[in-house]
Amino acid sequence: MLTPPLPSAHPADDREPRVPSITTLPEPRGRTDPRATATLDHASPLDRKLTTVLGGRTAAPLEKAFGIETIGDMVSYYPRRYARRGELTALTELPIDESVTIVAEVRDVRERKMQSRRGSILEVSITDGRGILTLTFFNQAWRAKELRPGVRGIFAGKVSAYRGALQLAHPDYELFTDLVLGEPDAGGAKRWAELPIPIYSATSTISSWQIQRSMELVVGSLSHLGDPVPAAVRAERGLVDYLTALRGIHLPERDSDWRRAREALKFQEAFVLQTALLLQRRTAHAQKALPRVAKPGGYLERFDTALAFNLTGDQKLVGSEITDDLARGEPMNRLIQGEVGSGKTIVALRAMLAVADSGGQSALLAPTEVLASQHLRSIVKILGPDLSAALVPTLHTGQVPVAQRRKALLRMVSGQAQIVIGTHALLSDAVQFYDLGLVVVDEQHRFGVEQREALRLKGAQPPHVLVLTATPIPRTVAMTVFGDLDISTIAELPAGRQGISTFVVPLAERPGWVDRIWQRTAEELALGRQAFVVCPAIDPTATEAGQQLEAPGEATNSVPVVVVGPRVGPRKRGEERVATPDASPARPVANVAEMLSEIRANPLLAGRRIEPLHGRMSTDEKEQTMLAFAAGDIDVLVATTVIEVGVDVPNASTMVVMDADRFGVSQLHQLRGRVGRGSVPGLCLLVTSAEPESLARERVDAVASTLDGFELAQIDLQLRREGDVLGSSQSGGRSKLRLLKVITDGELIGEARQAAGEVLESDPALAGHPELSQALDRRLSESDRSFLAKS
Incomplete structure (x- = not known):
């Protein structure tokens, strides 16, 4: 090569x-x-x-x-990381099939003839003093002149196993033979051996x-080199300047060099990022919007009077924050994060009614047709016949009949429909509003920035924006990624919920427990309740559109799958990858098609009506299936993640998630939230074949350990071990962190935000801080700047 x-x-x-x-x-x-x-x-x-x-x-x-x-x-x-010429890497801890860079010492070298064909194999044993790793070279006997016993160096390659021993085939290497000239003494040799080597x-x-x-x-x-962090800010924190930091992190002479450098560069990263977010926040607040205030005796007051239950304390508090935002002459830009089933939709609906009182329209953007239809039904139901007749809640999706679509478009452009619910179809050029005053984005992580912006631009004046998420966001992530948004939290659940019991079904250790899954499901059905069975894929070859499967358990391989809908992005160049051992048996992904046949044939579920639900079905098929399930006519729904959010069937008590290790922590928490929504206690069975102590198994065990979504969000962040904080859909600019770690650097991020705020307070245009302006341009690519402007 x-x-x-x-x-x-x-x-x-x-x-x-x-x-x-x-x-x-x-x-x-x-x-x-x-x-x-x-x-x-x-x-x-x-x-x-x-x-x-x-x-x-x-x-x-x-x-x-x-x-x-x-x-x-x-x-x-x-x-x-940093290595030293004098240190050795622990060879016994090297993972198979992973690319590694290690420091080791040559132990012995031997050449042998190949038996099946002409040529020779040079085998070089390297060691850390305990373990041994073999370097294998084909027809390259000349390397024995360099790789002599006792020589140390850096070796890089992919670890593989051959006849029970670890090896690197044709590795790259660099030997430590260049002792510093002019320093032949023992002290010079010691300094040479301890000099940090950047890896x-x-x-x-x-x-x-x-x-x-x-x-x-x-x-x-x-x-x-100019420094984007002002000298006064650096001096207050005892940070080295930018050029010194770059020399220290890339060309360190001692460990203290790169440690001080990382400290300075980490703060700089946080400072520049928080400056960008605060600048966008100021820009957003400088825009003009129509105040939207509920009027006495109007829609909102009538709704509150007729409401059959009391709002929770969190709902009241967040509702008050939204009321204050809507009354201002600048666009609201608020994110509401709330536990699964905490009542975010009610809070959003009350905001829509306040906008309707001022003559404006509201558009609710949902990620799936199933969820959009569910929102329409639940909104019509909770509004009641009188308010529904006055507000004309209207559904607009891509697969509704043409006649119904034309009627919906006319209602929107005329202003008759004051509440509009839809999917991506709302973003089309054909959709126009009479007076769009509020945009509500449900499950914001399902939408790209461009999609949200396309809907926002349909307002004659900048509309107010309310973003909902049932995926709790750790404080440090919120500060780093959504630092330009006002954030509200609804953690309190409505009274009367019976709770959910979650259990892991570990098939790797207990394969015989498969029967118990369906016995337990049958017991719940016998009580007059209903069940969900969720699979990662539609059939053996296709996942749901947009569904990104997590890595399987270490002892399994997945079959190739084709995504129905938008493709999942390719792995970034240079990104390290841990492969699954070739010797592992292949295990197909659990899928709706095969699971449906298996369950229908199970004698424990004989006589039960069992139906599928997935993205390949037509709108009418999905609608009829959900209506039948909500009415109790279907006992078991075998589905993909189309039921992940928003689906509300109070009689559904059981959630069985097959191949649970294929889902992320937050997704499992969302799926679990589909049960236990009424007076019926919930049961969630997380079925997994992941091996104990594997990362895949850790995710599943974490979900079973707590019902607290905010705690799970923190666990999820820790399990992901940094990387892309919220995923590529959020435009990587604010989630591609280099040194900053949102898990541990919350205090630092807060300090950087305060310092950035003080700089902007005294110099809003950054006229006296050209280095900071340049750093903002470099830190934010064209797409990142667009992301900030549209959020």
């Missing part, structure tokens, strides 16, 4: 083929290239193209693998030390 021509400290060797990483060092050009000097007076050196320092042949592979185009991109590619996330074609060589040139080319 050829390695891109990245820099190395070693010249090419004409006598023998060399280690792939050892290539000619590119000539530094950053100080003489006219393209570099032409912009220095007007822009930051970080905005220069990487080719001005490394040259095209070296820069191109970095851009292809990691998307690194500028010097700013390069210096922001931080090491993931970067690498790929199969670009090794960590190749990145390190390039980084030395890039950082070395920077002689002056």
Whole structure:
């Protein structure tokens, strides 16, 4: 395998083929290239193209693998850890099928002839003093001259198992042979052995030390660099300046260098991000909107008077916050997060009625037709015949009959329909409103920014926006990702709920418990109740549109599946991946088609009406199925995640989730919330074949351990181990964190937000902070800036 021509400290060797990483060092050009000097007076050196320092042949592979185009991109590619020449990696802890970079010592070298064909195999044993790992090279006996016993180095490759032993086949490596010149004494050797070595996330074609060589040139080319964090803010916190931090994190001479550097760069990341969010918040509040105030004797007052139950304390508090927002002359931009079944829809409906009192319309955007139809039925029911006749709640989805669709469009444009519920169909150009005053987005994580913005732009003036989510958001995530929104929380559940009992059915340890699943379900049905059975896929080859399956248990493989609807994005280049061992038996994903046949044939459920529900069914089929289930005519609904949110059938007591390890923590919590919604106690069985102590099993066990969605949100964050905080649908700009960790850095984020607020208070346009303005431009790509402007 050829390695891109990245820099190395070693010249090419004409006598023998060399280690792939050892290539000619590119000539530094950053100080003489006219393209570099032409912009220095007007822009930051970080905005220069990487080719001005490394040259095209070296820069191109970095851009292809990691998307690194500028010097700013390069210096922001931080090491993931540090090693030392004097330390060794614990070889007994290496995971099979994962790409690793390790430090080890050569133990012995031997060459043997291949039996089945011509040639030889060079086997090099390396060790950490306890474990042994074998390096295997085919027809490359010349490497024995370099890989001599006692030599230490960095070795990179993919760990595999061969005849019960771990090995790296054709690994890349760099040996520690360059003792610092001029320091032959013992003290110099000690310093050389303890010098921190930055280890970067690498790929199969670009090794960590190749990145390190390039980084030395890039950082070395920077002689002056403005800092986006004002000097006064740095001094107050004892932080080093930006250039010192970059040198410390990429070229450390001691551990204290990179530790101080990380501290400064982490705060800078939080500071720049919070500045962007606060700027957007100010921009949003500067817009003009029509105040929407409920009038005496109007729709809202009539609704409250006729309401058959009392609102919870949280509902009243959040309702008061919304009332205050609607009364202002600037657009409301509020996120309501609430527990499953906490009554967010009632709060949103009261806001719609206040808008209707002022003559405006409200549009509720739902992620699925099932949920949109359910919203329409529940809103009509709770409004009652008089208010429904006056407000004309109208449904608009993509699969309604043409005649009904035309009628709905006419009601919207004429203003007759003051409450409109729909799916993505509301975003089409054909949909127009008479006076759109409020946009309600249900389950905001199901929609992209562009979709929400398309609906918002249908208002003659900026409408108020209310975003709902039943996926609780940890405070640090909310501050980092939704820092420009006002956030309300409904944690209190309505009185009379009987609660839900959740149990894990661990088939890896208890395969015989399969029968008990259906025995327990039959017992619930015998009490006159109903049950959901949820599967990750529609059939053996297709998942639900937009459904992203979590990794299966470590002892299983999944069959390839085709997504019905939008494709799940590809894995990012350079992203490390843990593969499943080839020897593991394949286990197909539980799916509606096969589960339906299996359950119908089960004698324990004989005589029961069992029907499917999934995204491939037509609108009429889904509607009729849900109506029949709500009416009690269907005993068991075998469904995909189309029933994940909003489906409200109080008589449904049992939720069986097959292959529960294929779902995320928040999704399992959402599915569980479909039962236990009335006076009937809920039962949730999480069926999994994931092995004990695996990450997949941890997710399932976590959900079974608590009903507290906010606690689960924190657990979910910890299990994800950072990465994409909310997923690509939220536009990665605010979730792609480099050093900042929302799990542990909540206090730091809060301090950065306060500091950013103080800077903006004294300099709203950042006229006196050009470095901060430039950092905002670099931190936020075009799509990220668009995301902030539209949120």
